[in-house]
Amino acid sequence: MTEAPPSRAHGLLTALFKFQSLFGLVAVFVAAVVLSPVKGGHLVFLGSGNLLNVVRAISEIGILAVGMTLVILIGGIDLSVGSVVGLASVGVAELLTVNDWGLVPSVLLILALGLVFGLAQGIASAKFGIQAFIVTLAGMQVARGIARMWSDGRGVSIVYGDGPRQAPVTFSLLGERTFNGVVPIPALIFVVVAVLAVVLLRVSAFSRHLYAIGGNEKAARLSGVPVLRVKVLVFGLCGLLAALAGIVHAGQFSFGGPNDGAGFELSAIAAVVIGGTSLSGGRGSVLGTVAGALLVGVLDNILQLNNVDSNVQLVVVGCVIVFAAGLQRLRPAAIRT
Amino acid sequence: MGDEGAALVVMTGVSKAYGGVRAVRDVDFAVRAGEVHALLGENGAGKSTLMKVLSGQVAAERGEIRIGGEPVRLSRPADAQRAGIAMIHQELDLVPALSVAENVFLGREPRTRFGTVDRRRMLAETRRLLARSGVRLDAAAPVELLRTGEQQLVTIAKALSLDARVLIMDEPTSALSPPEVEQLFAVIAELRAAGVALVYISHRMEEIGRIADRATVLRNGAVVAEFDARELTAAQAAEAMVGRPVHLMFRADSRASAEPGADVLRVENLVVRADAGGRPPDGISLRVGAGEIVGLAGLLGSGRTELLETLFGGGPGGHWSGQVLLRDKDFHPRTPRKAMRAGVAFVPEDRRLSGLALEHSVLANSVLSIVDRLARFGVVSARRERGAARGSAARLGVKLTSIAEPVGALSGGNQQKVLLGRALLTGPALLLLDEPTRGVDVGAKAEIYRLLGEIAGEGVAILLASSEPAELVGVCDRVVVLRAGRSVHELDTGSAGEAELLAASMGDVQ
Numbered sequence A: 001m002t003e004a005p006p007s008r009a010h011g012l013l014t015a016l017f018k019f020q021s022l023f024g025l026v027a028v029f030v031a032a033v034v035l036s037p038v039k040g041g042h043l044v045f046l047g048s049g050n051l052l053n054v055v056r057a058i059s060e061i062g063i064l065a066v067g068m069t070l071v072i073l074i075g076g077i078d079l080s081v082g083s084v085v086g087l088a089s090v091g092v093a094e095l096l097t098v099n100d101w102g103l104v105p106s107v108l109l110i111l112a113l114g115l116v117f118g119l120a121q122g123i124a125s126a127k128f129g130i131q132a133f134i135v136t137l138a139g140m141q142v143a144r145g146i147a148r149m150w151s152d153g154r155g156v157s158i159v160y161g162d163g164p165r166q167a168p169v170t171f172s173l174l175g176e177r178t179f180n181g182v183v184p185i186p187a188l189i190f191v192v193v194a195v196l197a198v199v200l201l202r203v204s205a206f207s208r209h210l211y212a213i214g215g216n217e218k219a220a221r222l223s224g225v226p227v228l229r230v231k232v233l234v235f236g237l238c239g240l241l242a243a244l245a246g247i248v249h250a251g252q253f254s255f256g257g258p259n260d261g262a263g264f265e266l267s268a269i270a271a272v273v274i275g276g277t278s279l280s281g282g283r284g285s286v287l288g289t290v291a292g293a294l295l296v297g298v299l300d301n302i303l304q305l306n307n308v309d310s311n312v313q314l315v316v317v318g319c320v321i322v323f324a325a326g327l328q329r330l331r332p333a334a335i336r337t
Numbered sequence B: 001m002g003d004e005g006a007a008l009v010v011m012t013g014v015s016k017a018y019g020g021v022r023a024v025r026d027v028d029f030a031v032r033a034g035e036v037h038a039l040l041g042e043n044g045a046g047k048s049t050l051m052k053v054l055s056g057q058v059a060a061e062r063g064e065i066r067i068g069g070e071p072v073r074l075s076r077p078a079d080a081q082r083a084g085i086a087m088i089h090q091e092l093d094l095v096p097a098l099s100v101a102e103n104v105f106l107g108r109e110p111r112t113r114f115g116t117v118d119r120r121r122m123l124a125e126t127r128r129l130l131a132r133s134g135v136r137l138d139a140a141a142p143v144e145l146l147r148t149g150e151q152q153l154v155t156i157a158k159a160l161s162l163d164a165r166v167l168i169m170d171e172p173t174s175a176l177s178p179p180e181v182e183q184l185f186a187v188i189a190e191l192r193a194a195g196v197a198l199v200y201i202s203h204r205m206e207e208i209g210r211i212a213d214r215a216t217v218l219r220n221g222a223v224v225a226e227f228d229a230r231e232l233t234a235a236q237a238a239e240a241m242v243g244r245p246v247h248l249m250f251r252a253d254s255r256a257s258a259e260p261g262a263d264v265l266r267v268e269n270l271v272v273r274a275d276a277g278g279r280p281p282d283g284i285s286l287r288v289g290a291g292e293i294v295g296l297a298g299l300l301g302s303g304r305t306e307l308l309e310t311l312f313g314g315g316p317g318g319h320w321s322g323q324v325l326l327r328d329k330d331f332h333p334r335t336p337r338k339a340m341r342a343g344v345a346f347v348p349e350d351r352r353l354s355g356l357a358l359e360h361s362v363l364a365n366s367v368l369s370i371v372d373r374l375a376r377f378g379v380v381s382a383r384r385e386r387g388a389a390r391g392s393a394a395r396l397g398v399k400l401t402s403i404a405e406p407v408g409a410l411s412g413g414n415q416q417k418v419l420l421g422r423a424l425l426t427g428p429a430l431l432l433l434d435e436p437t438r439g440v441d442v443g444a445k446a447e448i449y450r451l452l453g454e455i456a457g458e459g460v461a462i463l464l465a466s467s468e469p470a471e472l473v474g475v476c477d478r479v480v481v482l483r484a485g486r487s488v489h490e491l492d493t494g495s496a497g498e499a500e501l502l503a504a505s506m507g508d509v510q
Helices: A008-018 A020-035 A048-073 A081-096 A103-127 A132-150 A169-175 A185-203 A205-215 A217-222 A227-253 A264-274 A286-305 A310-329 B047-054 B077-082 B100-104 B119-132 B148-161 B178-193 B205-211 B234-242 B253-257 B304-311 B336-341 B351-355 B362-374 B382-396 B412-425 B442-457 B469-475 B498-506
Strands: B007-018 B021-032 B036-040 B062-067 B085-088 B166-170 B197-201 B214-219 B222-228 B263-273 B282-289 B293-297 B319-326 B344-347 B430-434 B461-465 B478-483 B486-492
Touching: A008 A020, A020 A286, A020 A310, A048 A081, A048 A185, A048 A205, A048 A227, A048 A264, A048 A286, A081 A103, A081 A132, A081 A227, A081 A264, A103 A132, A103 A227, A169 A185, A169 A227, A185 A205, A185 A227, A185 A286, A205 A217, A205 A227, A205 B362, A217 A227, A217 B351, A264 A286, A264 A310, A286 A310, B007 B047, B021 B036, B021 B047, B021 B062, B021 B197, B021 B214, B021 B222, B036 B047, B036 B205, B036 B234, B047 B062, B047 B085, B047 B166, B047 B197, B077 B085, B085 B148, B100 B119, B100 B148, B119 B148, B148 B166, B148 B178, B178 B197, B178 B205, B197 B205, B205 B234, B214 B234, B222 B234, B234 B442, B263 B304, B263 B461, B282 B293, B282 B319, B282 B461, B293 B304, B293 B442, B293 B469, B304 B430, B304 B461, B336 B344, B344 B412, B351 B412, B362 B382, B362 B412, B382 B412, B412 B430, B412 B442, B442 B461, B442 B469, B461 B469, B469 B498, B478 B498, B486 B498
Parallel strands: B036 B197, B036 B214, B085 B166, B166 B197, B282 B486, B293 B461, B293 B478, B344 B430, B430 B461
Antiparallel strands: B007 B021, B007 B062, B214 B222, B263 B282, B263 B319, B478 B486
8 A cells, every 4th residue: 555644734633533532621621710710819710629629529420430431442331330329329328337347348348249230231231142221221220229128218327436337437538538638538539440440441451352342343252352251341340330439429428328329320421422432332541531521520610610500510511522422523534434 | 329439427637535645636537338447456546436436425526527428516425326326335335134125225115105115016126136137035035144245246236226327336246156246247248238337346357358348447546557458468457556567376386395284174074053144064074284275165155154153163153063173182162262272263254344443553453362462460561562563564564654553544455464464473273264365456465375375384274265266276275165065075276277166166066
């Protein structure tokens, strides 16, 4: 083939689209700075307390979105994560208070529960060939049902202390800040999860298999990729992260509610889409998702700071999703058709 | 029609670029009514793009198109259809879940008085069209149950149903068996006599010589030569396409003397009772020795592809009887991964559908089969990964600007080399190839043949399924002929030629 090498402008354009959510984040950030209310000569938006609040506010959705990115990269979807948040939230509250379990066994059991729930969905979808959309739609109902049965439909308040039916005080750290009371713990957990996922997707053989399945599943199978194993594991990881988000949720509010997390799955999918990951699989990144989640967080924050009605916020975020997805369609075609 | 010189289609100064890459530049191209005009060129030379412009699928940036003397604007496929232009695509554009008849009449279904789809007329019309192109297919069968070649026949019937004045055929025979090719040629002759202007794209030189009147050669998006097709030799055409003299020899002759080594693969009376699709092996025996290239011949539906898939653990599965020995050990792979671990590699028939992730980089596609071997504790060294991909690209002579570019941006021949390279990186003892040069241009074809000879020279056993008799006879040491899932004949290519092979495939040999 004797083609002219792609021009520099073309390469730049490709990079721009590849990291569109990062550029979008910068743009929204700049807009937020401009629109920020001023208090005592300082921009409220740029206060470190406020910025960390943004990260804290998106930490649960962010953790979910990381897991969702993996699932979407293999061309799947997981609608159950919101319900699993509710299940984990109520479950950890019950175990810590009603059952008087210790902190470590409670958390481990709930994480294992999320993992197993995800693995089961993965098996149903990958082994028996039921579409992920359907399997996880069912999983969404099942997890919500179990959550309500667990607490008889009531929310469980978490009271801290050493007495019976009191949770270990350590668990309340999830509502606290660390590093001299600056960094919210949930934000820290989100950052750690995101960094681990970025590293996993960058260096592991597992990630190569994952992307290949999303790119062309049949080709991956014929190249010796253990398609079934990878898919099941990805759903397992997504369930595990959903359980983690649920635990964080219960800790932040000292309350485990069986209806918690309703609709979180859609917010997580929104963050993934804004982050530039293709819903058809094989293309995207966790870094994009993190930027997508932050973008939504900053947007919400600046609208709140300006006392914009929360319903208007929904409309704005909706428009951003469509805009981001539309932008992806403009990507220069890299392959012959 | 009476005026021999009158051109029905005249394209003047047509240019088109994709994202900064010029696919076609300043091309003049004309086709007369009642003429078969061959369009030649390596993959990436711009043939498909030029024809997509003519069929309204992509808009040209510059240039003029006249049909029957009238300037036309072809910005949408519907424009082209209205102008009487139809195209048979190399990539099949059928809706898998719909029936043959529904596909043929997609978007222009005959109606009853009540405005509902007239299914009976649609089926009858389709049967008539199929019969006209000599195809034995159930008009009511869903297209997804048909094999690639059969689907191609459906697209041909569909194009015929349009009663086009201009018919473009992009490699219509690439998945057809020899008798089906003959049938198609008969149809083409009929159309030519009826005054249809035909554009015929093919990599098979012997076809061009037989049916084309004129030939235009494209190179790098521009017209470089025009020939009288009846006097065109394969060597002339190849030279014009590549831009330098090409030796169309198949494999290094030095290999011919090599004695085959111990049997790597031995299949004894293999019968698979599969629950779904295709034609599973129904009594196949063959053996492939180390360093030997054995061909698998047979018509469409003879079970070539299914045999390879079964041997690679990629088939639908089912109950086996008979025996398969790989290096003298019982071999019954249930997944491709297990087959690969046992030392088998496979290059599938359709590289777009089941070979490559087109949007992913050459790097990712090249090393996919060995990434977990390159990893230590699950962590892949990017350096080793790049090394392996570069080594593979260099060994196979893949032409690319960078291993980071999407594999879909490469030409067909280079894509095929990436695929072959991936299989070789696993270090196989047995290499299974399904149509390894389908849709590959002459230059790349010769290189692939040379590579196969080289690989066999290193002691790898190769089993090669192909529908091109010339390829089987030219490349293989022996050819096993399949018919209806059974191995019915074996030919030594040292003494038998293409004619014997064809005869055996069609059943003229006792």
